[in-house]
Amino acid sequence: MKLLNHTLKYLSITLFVIITVWAAIFYINMLDEVYDSLDDGLDNYKLLVIQKAQEDSTILTKNDFAESNYEIRQIPEAVALRQKDIHVDTLMYMLNEEDFEPVRMLTSAFELNKRYYELKVISSMVEEDDLIEDLFYSLIWLYIALLASIIIVNNFLLKKTWQPFYLLLEQLRQFKLGKDPVIKPADTRVKEFKELNEAVSLLINQSLEAYNGQKQFIENASHELQTPLAISINKLELLSEKEDLTEANLMAIGQVIQTLERLTRLNKSLLLLSKIENKQFQYNEKVNFNSVFKTIIEEFTDFADYKNITFSYQENGQFLVGMNKNLSEIMVTNFIKNAIVHNIPNGFVRITVSSSSFSIQNSGSEVPLDRNHIFKRFNKRSNEKNSTGLGLAIVKAIANLYDLTIDYSYKKGHVMTVSSK
Amino acid sequence: MKILIIEDEAELQEVIRQSLEKESFLVETASDYTSALDKIISFNYDCILLDIMIPGGSGLDILQELKDLDKSDNVIIISAKDSLDDKLTGLDLGADDYLTKPFHIAELNARIKSVLRRKSFGGKNTIELANVKLDTDDRTVHIAGELLVLNRKEFDILSYMIVNKNRLVNKTSLAEHVWGDHMDEADDYEFIYSQIKNLRKKLKDSQAGVEIQAVYGLGYKLVVL
Numbered sequence: 001m002k003l004l005n006h007t008l009k010y011l012s013i014t015l016f017v018i019i020t021v022w023a024a025i026f027y028i029n030m031l032d033e034v035y036d037s038l039d040d041g042l043d044n045y046k047l048l049v050i051q052k053a054q055e056d057s058t059i060l061t062k063n064d065f066a067e068s069n070y071e072i073r074q075i076p077e078a079v080a081l082r083q084k085d086i087h088v089d090t091l092m093y094m095l096n097e098e099d100f101e102p103v104r105m106l107t108s109a110f111e112l113n114k115r116y117y118e119l120k121v122i123s124s125m126v127e128e129d130d131l132i133e134d135l136f137y138s139l140i141w142l143y144i145a146l147l148a149s150i151i152i153v154n155n156f157l158l159k160k161t162w163q164p165f166y167l168l169l170e171q172l173r174q175f176k177l178g179k180d181p182v183i184k185p186a187d188t189r190v191k192e193f194k195e196l197n198e199a200v201s202l203l204i205n206q207s208l209e210a211y212n213g214q215k216q217f218i219e220n221a222s223h224e225l226q227t228p229l230a231i232s233i234n235k236l237e238l239l240s241e242k243e244d245l246t247e248a249n250l251m252a253i254g255q256v257i258q259t260l261e262r263l264t265r266l267n268k269s270l271l272l273l274s275k276i277e278n279k280q281f282q283y284n285e286k287v288n289f290n291s292v293f294k295t296i297i298e299e300f301t302d303f304a305d306y307k308n309i310t311f312s313y314q315e316n317g318q319f320l321v322g323m324n325k326n327l328s329e330i331m332v333t334n335f336i337k338n339a340i341v342h343n344i345p346n347g348f349v350r351i352t353v354s355s356s357s358f359s360i361q362n363s364g365s366e367v368p369l370d371r372n373h374i375f376k377r378f379n380k381r382s383n384e385k386n387s388t389g390l391g392l393a394i395v396k397a398i399a400n401l402y403d404l405t406i407d408y409s410y411k412k413g414h415v416m417t418v419s420s421k
Numbered sequence: 422m423k424i425l426i427i428e429d430e431a432e433l434q435e436v437i438r439q440s441l442e443k444e445s446f447l448v449e450t451a452s453d454y455t456s457a458l459d460k461i462i463s464f465n466y467d468c469i470l471l472d473i474m475i476p477g478g479s480g481l482d483i484l485q486e487l488k489d490l491d492k493s494d495n496v497i498i499i500s501a502k503d504s505l506d507d508k509l510t511g512l513d514l515g516a517d518d519y520l521t522k523p524f525h526i527a528e529l530n531a532r533i534k535s536v537l538r539r540k541s542f543g544g545k546n547t548i549e550l551a552n553v554k555l556d557t558d559d560r561t562v563h564i565a566g567e568l569l570v571l572n573r574k575e576f577d578i579l580s581y582m583i584v585n586k587n588r589l590v591n592k593t594s595l596a597e598h599v600w601g602d603h604m605d606e607a608d609d610y611e612f613i614y615s616q617i618k619n620l621r622k623k624l625k626d627s628q629a630g631v632e633i634q635a636v637y638g639l640g641y642k643l644v645v646l
Contacts, residue, residue: 226501227430230523234436237526240639241443241589247637254638261593264523271503283505299601302574306612326505 003162004154012147023139027132035104038123039087042106045069045121046085050110053117060117065092070121075109080116083109089125102127164188168200175204177211215274222271229267233260262388269390272330273377276397281324289319289328290353296332297351304340310348317355321420323402331398334391335360335416341387348413357419361411368410375406422537423447425466427457427483428499429475433522437470440526441533443588454478461487466494467540468533471516473500473507481507484514495536499524525594527585534584550583551630551645564627574599575620578613582633582643592640617641 049070053059063073075083086107091100102125109118164186171183183204185197239245240253275281297311304311321328339349339362347363373379375396378389399406399418407417424446428434431452438448449466451457454477461469461483469487473480480498487494496516500507503521511519517536520529538546538557546557552565560576562569571579577599582590592610599613621633634642 223501226522227433230501231430231432231436233523234433234440234526237589237591238436238439240636250636251638254640257591257639258593268503280504302600302616303612306615 004158008147008150008154011150015143015146019139019143023135027135031126031128031131034126035087038104038125039106042087042104042121042123043085045123046106046108046119049119049121050112053110053112060112065120065122069123070119072120073118075116075118077116080109080111080118083107083118090122092122094124101125161190164190164193164197168193168197172200177207215278218270218274219278222267222274225263225267229260229264233257233264236260266388266390269388269394273390273394273397276327276394276401279401281327281401284322284324286320287323287325287328289321289332289358290315292325292328292332293351293353293358296329296336300336300340304349307340307343308346309340309343310346311351312348313351313353315353317353319353319355319358319420321402321404323398327398327401331395331418334395338362338391339414339416342414350413357417359415359417361413361415363413369408369414371408374408422467423449423464424533425457425460425464425469425494426450427452427469427475427480428472429453430472437526437529440529444530446533452476454483457483458486461492461494462490465492468495468497468536470529470533471496471498473498473502473511481510481514484511484516488515493540495540497529497532497536499529525591525597527581527588527590527594528598530588531581531584531598548580548583550586553579553583553629553631555580555583564624564629567627569623569627569629571620571623574616575623578616578620578633579624582641583631586631586643586645589636589642590640595640 049059049072053072060072060074062068063071065071088105088107089102090105092103093099094101103122104125105120105122107118107120109116111117167186168183171185175183183200185201188194188197236253236257240250240257245253293313297313301311336349336351339360342362342364343349344363344365348361350361352359352361375392377393379392396406398404403421405419405421407419409415409417422445424441426434426437426441426448428437428450429452434450434452438450441448449460449464451460452475454475457475458478460466471480471483480500484496487496496511497518497520498507498511498516499520499522501522508519517539518532520532534548535557538548548555548557554563555561555576556563557580560573562571562576562579578595581595581598592613596610596613599616617633617635624631624633630646631643632646634644636642
């Protein structure tokens, strides 16, 4: 639930309770005031009638309400002495309304010339049901108006206030270590947002620093290894040219050179990987993968022939990608090399290029590979001693750099598919 | 032929010097920017091996200096950095080649000789050994005047072996030179054997004065019979 609606939910419940309680208290108070005012009026009227009766005794014979608001009836003394002023609500037929309507009636008793009389005065009353109904509807409207204004304020004013927060959130969602763009928080005068922006910026800068430091370290370390490797290999090569070496010695030297070459390959792969991730490959051009494939397949023919592996190449279109030519060749090379190295004797490699993708299918072990792991670094498929375990990690890094998708599937062979998004 | 090695790493300098002396080159060395500058100003070299990262300055500045001095010494950059930018800048400043460390001695030999050939023979690229004559421009081989037809790989192997005559050529070095860097993970390079076998047979059939010998576990060696 959005923050705006969350507050709205609580606000509407609170408002509903407050307005309801307020309405009840208001109604009771108002009605109380109305009765008070009516009763005062009736008391005054009573005194006026009694005063009038002393002057004009005909009034004493008026024993029903008819056109006026009072009636007088003679009563026994005993009843009159017990009689106290009573205000009651009662109903009376109203001509105009053609219905019984509520009235307020005062019943009292007085004594005139040793005779006792009962006096009833009435006054028209508010219609309570109408009052409640009116009150109820106006409160409903008030409630709706309040909610509507809160929603409007929320959506226009608060949304604007929260803008920096949502902007930051959106940027954080798209943020990826090592991928541009870096987070740029919006300017804000709200203290909390300022602090949030500062905290996020600090966190990201620290992470980036650590990440870049690590990337740089791999690159520097790989560079530093090149010279010692060169010295070792070249010294051994010179040593192997000495005349007085036995065949066993030569074999041993050859094995050490091979191991050092393996180390060199590993080092070069690591360097390549960090260079790709450090985005040190520029000079992008429209690369035609069809021609890259043709070149690389040609280069691998001898190797494939030696392993008795059949190549087939099919074109359904021209696959063009804007990227570094060198990297496209490395990508294709690694795929084809993998397809040959992890193949079976008399196996096949089938390459299909279309206008939006290419795929490489090769025979090999009959167990599908774990697609979650094959692109990870140092994930070795076999104990192939010459494999660095970085080939597919490099391919993945190149694909990521140029927004290409790589997919692995197993359909009568291992199939790698690269497609543009 | 005089060669200057500008390299701060003493051991690498020494190993390259030894290897080049085997090829009967006259070798001088410089370990830092100032001594390198002294040497290039005072002498002329047929080839300079130049490390980019040297104490006291950049190898690229040495290149600039050579250009300013209007010297036409051949320069091969040897760098630990496989950087396209450095490569382009270097070649732009007049370097003839760019080699990334670590490299094989045979490869360095081949590059130096290729650079020297371009200079010495006024553009005519031929290599002669015994009765074998290679033209690297036309990519033709004549044995005792008779044309020997070789395929692309056989020609590349032969020319690489000939510039490294009497030297042990590591099979990885041969594979990388002939089949390209991509060949690295190819197990043990056994696949190059069939090409070598064909080449040997052709050389023998045409009574060439050279022979390619296998050095078990390491690689091959071309010797004059």
